[in-house]
Amino acid sequence: MITLTIDNREITAKEGATLLQVCLDHDIYIPHLCYLEGMEHAAASCRLCFVEIEGVAGPVTSCTTIVKEGMVVKTDTEVVRHLQRASLQLLLSVHHVDCAHCPANRKCALQDMAKFLKVGLKPKYLEQHLKEPEIDQGHPYLDYYPNRCVLCGRCVLVCKNSHDRPFLTFAKRGLDTVISFYEEDRAEMPCDECLACVEICPVSALMKRKVG
Amino acid sequence: MNPIYNQQVEQAFDAIRQEAISKTKAAKNEDIPEITIGKATCGLAAGALDTESAFKEALAEQGIQARMKSVGCIGHCYAEPIVIIDHPASGFPPIFYHQVTPGKARMLVKSFLLDHDPLFEHLLGAMRENEMIPQVLDFPRFQFEKRIVMEQSGFIDPGKIEEYIARGGYSQLVKVLQSDPEEIVQGVKRSGLRGRGGAGFLTGAKWEFVSRAEGKEKVIICNGDEGDPGAYMDRTILESNPHQLLEGMAICAYAVGAGRAIVYIRAEYPLAVQTITQAIQQAEALGLLGKNILGSSFDLEVVVFQGSGAFVCGEETALIKSIEGERGMPQHRPPYPAQSGLWGMPTVINNVKTFSSIPAIVRNGPEWFSEIGTKTSPGTAIFSVVGDVVHPGLIEIPMGVTLRHLIFDVCGGIPKKKGFKAVQIGGPSGGCIPEALLDTPVDFDALNHVGAMMGSGGMVIMDEDTCMVNVARYFLDFTQKESCGKCTFCRIGTHHLLRILDRITKGEGRETDLEQLETLSQDIKRGSLCGLGRTAPNPILTALRYFRDEFEAHIFEKRCPACMCRQLTAYYIDLDKCARGCDACVGSCPVEAIFTTKDRKKGIDQTLCVKCGECMTACPEEYSAVKKVSPPDLAPIVERPDK
The missing domain is CATH 3.10.20.600 (Ubiquitin-like (UB roll))
Incomplete structure (x- = not known):
């Protein structure tokens, strides 16, 4: 066990643990989207879980930081909050904000973070950009909503972990990046039964298709 | 090191070298002329193949015997296709000809090869000192350059390993195979060589990490995924002197203890891929690569991997992912490739130019290298x-x-x-x-x-x-398209930067735009996962720092000072300069926006003009009557006579 200081609190943690996990375990909330407990290599793609560490230049992502003895961490500095807000606002600028009609309403990671960071759901300065079409129904069992998706990649990861290989993947690049599906024989797809990706999605971008 | 090996290595290589020397000597027949053509991609694009066949046809027609030699690029791309003719019987030194079209080629065969007239009006210079023709080496370009990596580019045939060996090639590898690997690593470290891929990390330090890293298997990768718009350094080196790179890689592999090497080249460089693949085969056939190199018991398997052209794959972690068969997306570092790279193995990734510098450093010593250039950036x-x-x-x-x-x-x-x-x-x-x-x-x-x-x-x-705003917009458009889409700041942030710049160049800039550009740029720099995102805002930040007035002119005056942004510019015809009765511009206009005034001069109908600039090109230089102006409402109104 090692001891470190987070926001002036002395905390003991397991060696080898990530800073983000230690914070979450001690009820210190750090906004995050792409991190999953127990993941081997953090994707570090959502760029939200920034913290500042004494002696380290600039904010760093806590999901990729392994705790060290004597580490002094601040999770609530002005720089950290600025970056977190900037990242969230960017995500919201390509998000179809329509909470009233969204199944994720009230259990949405974006809503939670917006409330925590005191950010409006419709960013003032950034122009909204939405993808076409609103729903991708290429998958035999699932509907994908690209304008809800935050591309955290959790679905790709759980899919890979639940089966011996992933059925989901990132496709295209840049702003056009979406979650897509490998073309498969319907009969061989475990998706109808599994739905791990639907459950893990923080924003209801993947939904089981309603039949009929 | 085992002294028996040493002797074996020397002896084995000596036989190869002797054969290479006699082979090149036999090929160079002093009695017949030699025509050397630069056939790297730049030469080919300028028409080197047509030139080559024109030479061959003309030689056949005239019944002249001459040796045709293919080389890579000498670096003077403005002068392509470049031909060097060595015609000893004429009494002239070898001569460097520029922009040799097929017509010129036929002329040279007749005039120079047959009649011994070197056509002074078409030559650039001589290749060695003489009393008749100025030597190209005395030209400023050659004087100011210092060629280490490109020393032999454009002089040797990249398809013939014997030419490289005859000029001393692979002897540094032989030297290295007889030394202690640690000594090599320390030598490269002492030379101060910094990675030529961009980040400028100390090459020797990277090698040291890998040589000391745990792990039985290690691998080295040459990063030839050159993707910058308008850049062609790596391509040219790969096409002009592939063996120098392979020698550098073999030295590195021996020094760090790697048994496998990969040359990563984008598939858009077919000639480079072909050249390096052929070079590997030739080196393997001579036992300079592959198993038990020159009997030293050191093995190195070198393969070529073709990248699919994503710019981000030049980033080392994304490059590794793409070799592994996954989507080319950068990973968080640490772990650095030196600790855990390709398939988890300690990996050296160096640029083409970095590896290509190694043979010269080994040959002349680290101190020689560190004295070139500056203290912190030698070479x-x-x-x-x-x-x-x-x-x-x-x-x-x-x-x-x-x-x-x-x-x-x-x-x-x-x-x-x-x-x-x-x-x-x-x-x-x-x-x-x-x-x-x-x-x-x-x-x-x-x-x-x-x-x-x-x-x-x-x-x-x-x-x-x-227009600097337009330039910033151009580069942002590139990085925005090439973002892999993994991290938020790069994926979405660069899109917003581009949107704002787009707006400004169209004259729809807002007062808050400059501040927003700055804040967003800083956030992207700080927040992005990999180097692509962290550096993407640089063109904007420097343009804002040094050319802020241009941004302000676009936003507040709706004016493009360079008259480059279409929406903010208008073309008009200066009636004082326009020549009566001249119709040059009329025919050039694709939308029939140009009309004839009552006194038979020309005017542009601004409502029809698409601002293509064709009329400006068409207007004869002695008149230069077509002008550009910004903002567009400054263009004088010329009345169109009723039809």
């Missing part, structure tokens, strides 16, 4: 200079030379007597440097200091007619 820098410059091409200069010297002395300055505006260094994530900072020396730290970066060696020169 030479290779730039592909393009844009508004008299002599574009590939140049190799010692580090520390000023930009002014590089642009105006080495490359001949700006054409058409125009003024200099800016130089963009470091590819799409570099910065634009203004005239006032032209005395900045070319080295890693000085360029970073002014907001640009060394990058891998792309350099774009821009003249006074360039």
Whole structure:
């Protein structure tokens, strides 16, 4: 066990643990989207879980930081909050904000973070950009909503972990990046039964298709 | 080291070298002329193949015997297709001809090869000192350059390993195979060589990490995924001297204890892929690569991997992912590739130019190398200079030379007597440097200091007619499209930057735009996962720093000072200069916007004009009557007579 200081609190943690996990375990909330407990290599793609560490230049992502003895961490500095807000606002600028009609309403990671960071759901300065079409129904069992998706990649990861290989993947690049599906024989797809990706999605971008 | 091995290695190589020397000597028959043609991609694009067949046909017609030799690129791309003719019987030294079209080729065969008249009006210079023709080596370009990596580029046939060996090639590998690997690593470290891919990390330190890393298997990768718009350094080196690179890689592999090497080249470089693949086969056939190299018991398997052309795959972690067969997306570092790279193995990734510098460092010693260039950036820098410059091409200069010297002395300055505006260094994530900072020396730290970066060696020169807002927009458009889409700041942030710049160039800029550009750029720099995102805002930040007035003119006056942004510019015809009865512009206009006035001069109907600029090109130079103006409402109104 090692001891470190987070926001002036002395905390003991397991060696080898990530800073983000230690914070979450001690009820210190750090906004995050792409991190999953127990993941081997953090994707570090959502760029939200920034913290500042004494002696380290600039904010760093806590999901990729392994705790060290004597580490002094601040999770609530002005720089950290600025970056977190900037990242969230960017995500919201390509998000179809329509909470009233969204199944994720009230259990949405974006809503939670917006409330925590005191950010409006419709960013003032950034122009909204939405993808076409609103729903991708290429998958035999699932509907994908690209304008809800935050591309955290959790679905790709759980899919890979639940089966011996992933059925989901990132496709295209840049702003056009979406979650897509490998073309498969319907009969061989475990998706109808599994739905791990639907459950893990923080924003209801993947939904089981309603039949009929 | 085992002394028996040493002797074996020397002996084995000596036989190879002797054979190479006699082979090249036999090929070079002093009695017949030799015609050397530059056939790297730049030469081919300029028509070297047509030139070559014209030579062959003309030789056959005239019944002259001559040896045709293919070489890579000599770096003088403005002069392609380049031909060097060595015709001893004429009494002239070997002569360098530029822009040799098929017509010129036929002329040369007849006049020079047959009648011994070297056609003075078509030659650039002689290849050695003589009393008849100025020597090219005395030209400023050759004088100011210092060639280490490119020393043999354009002189040896990249398809013939014996030419490289005959000129001393692979003997450094032989030397290294007889030394202690640690000594090599320390030597490279002492030389101060910094990675030529852009980041400028100390090469020797990287090698040291890998050589000391745990793990039975290690691997080295040559990063030839050159993707900067307008850059072609790595391509040219791969196409012109592949064996120098392979020798450098073999030295590295021996030094760090790697048994496998991969040359990663983008598939858009078919000639480079072909050249290096052939070179590997030749080296393996001679036992210079592969199993038990020269009997030393050192094995090195070298393979070529073709990248699919994503710019981000030049980033080392994304490159590794793409070799592993996954989507080319950068990973968080640490772990660094030196600790855990390809398939988890400790991996050295170096640029083509870095590896290609190694044989010279081993040959001349680390101290020799560290004395070239500056203290913190030793050695030479290779730039592909393009844009508004008299002599574009590939140049190799010692580090520390000023930009002014590089642009105006080495490359001949700006054409058409125009003024200099800016130089963009470091590819799409570099910065634009203004005239006032032209005395900045070319080295890693000085360029970073002014907001640009060394990058891998792309350099774009821009003249006074360039709009800096548009330039920033161009580069952002590139990085935005090439973002892999993984992390939030790069994926979405660069899109917003581009949207704002787009708006400004269209005259729809807002007062808050400049502040927003700055804040967003800083956030992207700080927040992005990999180097692509972290450097993507550089063109904007430097443009804002050095050319802020241009942004302000666009936003507040709806004016493009360089008259480049279409929506903010209008063309008009200066009636004082327009020649009565001249119709040159009328035919050039694709939308019939040009009409004839009552006194038989011309006017442009602004409501029809699409601002393509064709009329400006068509207007005869002695009139130069077509003018550009910004904002567009400054264009004088010329009444169109009723039909």
